[in-house]
Amino acid sequence: MTEQHAFNLIVAAVDKIAPGKGATITPHTNLATDVFDSLDIMNFLFALEKAVGGKLKEIDEEFNDFSVGSLTKIVHRQS
Numbered sequence: 001m002t003e004q005h006a007f008n009l010i011v012a013a014v015d016k017i018a019p020g021k022g023a024t025i026t027p028h029t030n031l032a033t034d035v036f037d038s039l040d041i042m043n044f045l046f047a048l049e050k051a052v053g054g055k056l057k058e059i060d061e062e063f064n065d066f067s068v069g070s071l072t073k074i075v076h077r078q079s
Contacts, residue, residue, distance in 0.1 A: 002076070003072055003076045006079070007068070007072045010068055011023075012051060013048040027067070030067050031066040058078075
């Protein structure tokens with residue numbers, strides 16, 4: 001999977017939780033502060049894990065970097 005494909009999966013997961021918001025994100029967007037509240041971020045992670053076909057191993061209860069750029073790299077590395 002390319003980083004662009006990983007980014008597209010993130011955009012799609014954002015749109016599942018907040019329709020229309022995916023078009024506004026960039027690699028610098030912090031989803032936890034700019035787009036979602038804490039409940040929505042959990043729903044987003046579930047949607048993203050479903051899109052990639054499994055648990056994102058690098059994201060655990062201590063994970064706190066919800067920038068789109070960081071998430072794109074995580075999804076890309078897991079592929």
